[in-house]
Amino acid sequence: MRRLLDxxxxxxxxxxxxxxxxxxxxxxAQIVGRQLGFAVPSANELSGFAMAGATFFALAPTLRAxxxxxxxxxxxxxxxxxxxxxxxxxxxxSLVASSYATFSLARLVLDSYRYGDLAPGLLAIPxxxxxxxxxxGMAIFTIALADTLVALLRGEWPPYLAxxxxxx
Numbered sequence: 430m431r432r433l434l435d436x437x438x439x440x441x442x443x444x445x446x447x448x449x450x451x452x453x454x455x456x457x458a459q460i461v462g463r464q465l466g467f468a469v470p471s472a473n474e475l476s477g478f479a480m481a482g483a484t485f486f487a488l489a490p491t492l493r494a495x496x497x498x499x500x501x502x503x504x505x506x507x508x509x510x511x512x513x514x515x516x517x518x519x520x521x522x523s524l525v526a527s528s529y530a531t532f533s534l535a536r537l538v539l540d541s542y543r544y545g546d547l548a549p550g551l552l553a554i555p556x557x558x559x560x561x562x563x564x565x566g567m568a569i570f571t572i573a574l575a576d577t578l579v580a581l582l583r584g585e586w587p588p589y590l591a592x593x594x595x596x597x
Contacts, residue, residue, distance in 0.1 A: 434576055435493075441569045442490035448483035448562070452476045471550035478548075478559035485566025489573035495589025513581060516590070520578040527571040534564035 459472040491497055504515055540546075541557040548554040577587045 434572070437569060438490045438493050438573060441486045441488075441566065445483045445486035445490070445566075448479045448486065452479045452483070455479070471548070471552040471554070474548060474550035474552070474554075478554075478562070482559065482562030482566065485563045486569070488566060488570035492570065492573050492577070493587075493589060513584075517578070517581050520574065520581055524571065524574045524578055527567065527574050531564065531567045531571045534560065534567050538564050 455469065455472050455476050459469045462469050504512065504519075507515060538557050538560045541560055542555070546556040548556050548559070580587045
């Protein structure tokens with residue numbers, strides 16, 4: 430199970446990287462197009478969709494790497510059971526919030542699909558496609574938060590806490 434989850438997080442990071450590469454290609458095409466006298470339709474819109482997707486797909490691997498911004502002033506001073514209790518509380522709250530966001534985004538995707546909503550730009554892109562990137566990225570992040578909470582409940586420190594805080 431550990432290998433499957435770590436593979437999922439690596440895949441999410443890879444997709445985030447591909448989306449950033451897509452942004453680069455779109456912007457480069459827009460720059461070259463201006464020099465050659467043509468415009469790339471909806472380049473800003475496409476880049477914006479890809480940026481949102483990259484951000485959401487990067488959430489889980491960033492969490493697992495311990496690179497999310499954490500307020501460690503209080504938590505960093507705590508040790509033992511108190512520290513674990515606070516981490517459990519934070520992890521539980523984060524999982525609930527992330528689950529709600531995942532559910533809401535999935536419902537938004539379904540509604541956009543049912544109603545046939547289109548992006549407002551020059552290209553008639555079904556809006557559920559870029560919204561799906563957000564929903565999938567958030568779902569993987571929710572899985573990563575659940576993974577972290579399960580580790581804490583088992584009495585283990587998640588890898589990013591064990592490595593960054595010197596705890597085992």
